[in-house]
Amino acid sequence: MNSVQLRDKKFDILLPESILLKGIDDVAQQINKDFKDQDPLFICILNGAFMFAAELINRFHSECEIAFVRLKSYEGLERKKTMREIHGLMENIENRHVLIVEDVIDTGYTMEHLLNILKDKHPASVKIATLLFKPTALLRPIKPDYVVQEIPNDFVVGFGLDYEGRGRNLRNIYKIKS
Ligand code: 5GP
Ligand code: MG
Numbered sequence: 001m002n003s004v005q006l007r008d009k010k011f012d013i014l015l016p017e018s019i020l021l022k023g024i025d026d027v028a029q030q031i032n033k034d035f036k037d038q039d040p041l042f043i044c045i046l047n048g049a050f051m052f053a054a055e056l057i058n059r060f061h062s063e064c065e066i067a068f069v070r071l072k073s074y075e076g077l078e079r080k081k082t083m084r085e086i087h088g089l090m091e092n093i094e095n096r097h098v099l100i101v102e103d104v105i106d107t108g109y110t111m112e113h114l115l116n117i118l119k120d121k122h123p124a125s126v127k128i129a130t131l132l133f134k135p136t137a138l139l140r141p142i143k144p145d146y147v148v149q150e151i152p153n154d155f156v157v158g159f160g161l162d163y164e165g166r167g168r169n170l171r172n173i174y175k176i177k178s
Contacts, residue, residue, distance in 0.1 A: 004157075004174055006166040011157055011174035015149055020131070020159055020173065021055070023148035027129060028059035031099065031146060034127075035062065038097040042066040043089070045114070047168070048103030051160030052131040052148070056101060067091050071114055086117055093123045103161050104132040106153075108140035115142075131159065132173070151175075 003012045039062075044053035046068050057066055070087045098118060105111055111128065118126055129146035137153040151173075157163045158170035167174070 010177040014175040015173040017171040027146045040097045044101045046070045053101045098123045098126045100128045102130040108142035111142045112140045
């Protein structure tokens with residue numbers, strides 16, 4: 001499928017699934033090296049990162065845990081100004097090696113907020129893996145440790161990412177038609 005319609009918007013293909021899976025293979029290889037014998041805690045940011053997180057932990061071959069947290073900052077296409085607290089983190093992260101698993105870093109505000117919350121809980125280390133990174137949209141000093149694909153500053157859907165809740169099931173990444 002080269003283009004899709006979701007609700008009132010049209011989207012064109014940006015990245016095929018094959019490119020994403022190859023990128024995830026490469027990132028997973030590095031994560032396997034970096035976190036071997038560290039019993040890392042993967043923190044998957046719901047909802048958007050569920051697909052990426054599944055692909056990633058499938059490829060991780062040492063002991064690990066995964067937690068799922070929620071921290072929403074987008075409604076439709078609009079960024080919400082105030083971030084919500086994180087919900088659902090039951091695990092004690094003190095002295096744990098944490099890997100945040102995110103769908104996309106856009107302005108970086110969400111990640112900055114999350115890093116501040118997590119650092120207060122005294123983890124041994126915190127690293128960031130993101131499926132997509134929009135370097136030209138970045139407004140905060142955030143440097144993801146593992147990036148599957150850098151993309152231009154367009155609104156995208158697919159591979160877990162949504163538009164008004166739709167499109168998470170698409171296997172490719174699509175960008176909004178202007
Ligand atoms: P930031 O705080 O970096 O601007 O935005 C991060 C969050 O906004 C992401 O976790 C994601 O949920 C949402 N977001 C940012 N860009 C996009 C996009 O292009 N498409 C979708 N579906 N969500 C996005
Ligand atoms: Mg997200």
